[in-house]
Amino acid sequence: KAGVTQTPRYLIKTRGQQVTLSCSPISGHRSVSWYQQTPGQGLQFLFEYFSETQRNKGNFPGRFSGRQFSNSRSEMNVSTLELGDSALYLCASSLGGSSHQPQHFGDGTRLSIL
Amino acid sequence: AQSVTQLDSHVSVSEGTPVLLRCNYSSSYSPSLFWYVQHPNKGLQLLLKYTSAATLVKGINGFEAEFKKSETSFHLTKPSAHMSDAAEYFCVVSALVTDSWGKLQFGAGTQVVVTP
Numbered sequence: 143k144a145g146v147t148q149t150p151r152y153l154i155k156t157r158g159q160q161v162t163l164s165c166s167p168i169s170g171h172r173s174v175s176w177y178q179q180t181p182g183q184g185l186q187f188l189f190e191y192f193s194e195t196q197r198n199k200g201n202f203p204g205r206f207s208g209r210q211f212s213n214s215r216s217e218m219n220v221s222t223l224e225l226g227d228s229a230l231y232l233c234a235s236s237l238g239g240s241s242h243q244p245q246h247f248g249d250g251t252r253l254s255i256l
Numbered sequence: 257a258q259s260v261t262q263l264d265s266h267v268s269v270s271e272g273t274p275v276l277l278r279c280n281y282s283s284s285y286s287p288s289l290f291w292y293v294q295h296p297n298k299g300l301q302l303l304l305k306y307t308s309a310a311t312l313v314k315g316i317n318g319f320e321a322e323f324k325k326s327e328t329s330f331h332l333t334k335p336s337a338h339m340s341d342a343a344e345y346f347c348v349v350s351a352l353v354t355d356s357w358g359k360l361q362f363g364a365g366t367q368v369v370v371t372p
Contacts, residue, residue: 187359190358191358192358198357238358241288241356244305245302245358250298250299
């Protein structure tokens with residue numbers, strides 16, 4: 143079974159631009175969560191989608207948004223990029239029926255803001 | 257509310273010696289607990305999970321962890337370290353409440369160095 147796939151792996155943008163990251167979950171998984179990983183703040187939860195609905199959201203500004211499609215693939219968008227948005231963005235998928243179910247992670251998209 | 261504290265930011269071990277990574281948690285609800293490993297430039301790989309069944313949990317690559325409710329701890333161990341175990345390890349908690357859907361709470365991580 144294929145794992146979680148994130149594209150692109152690397153991205154370089156400049157301040158003020160916007161960016162869209164993509165995540166394809168494991169087949170059969172309906173929940174997709176997104177995380178931001180930085181050396182200073184560690185791993186922080188962005189949001190979670192299940193069956194095309196956002197069920198949970200972390201403490202990030204409105205510039206960070208996401209969506210999920212009917213095939214469970216998810217995208218994350220960041221608008222008006224700031225230097226501090228440079229990070230590794232990870233998505234994770236799970237069956238989604240319970241918090242007991244483990245999440246499986248992709249290799250991430252490394253976003254660099256110049 | 258829930259939180260996770262990894263008691264060591266760095267652990268250095270010799271190849272072939274035991275590894276102990278310490279984790280304490282705090283949760284208002286019955287938690288699920290996980291250990292993940294992250295190798296450089298990679299995502300997180302699940303090592304093992306505790307979900308209120310057996311308190312001693314066996315995972316992949318020879319790792320195991322013991323859930324101790326009285327001590328609110330979930331320490332990770334491996335009897336004999338291998339060079340390939342050099343990585344960063346995260347202790348993670350997930351609470352079984354509806355407003356925590358999909359949200360994992362991560363510890364700060366423990367960087368493991370294995371010397372020959």
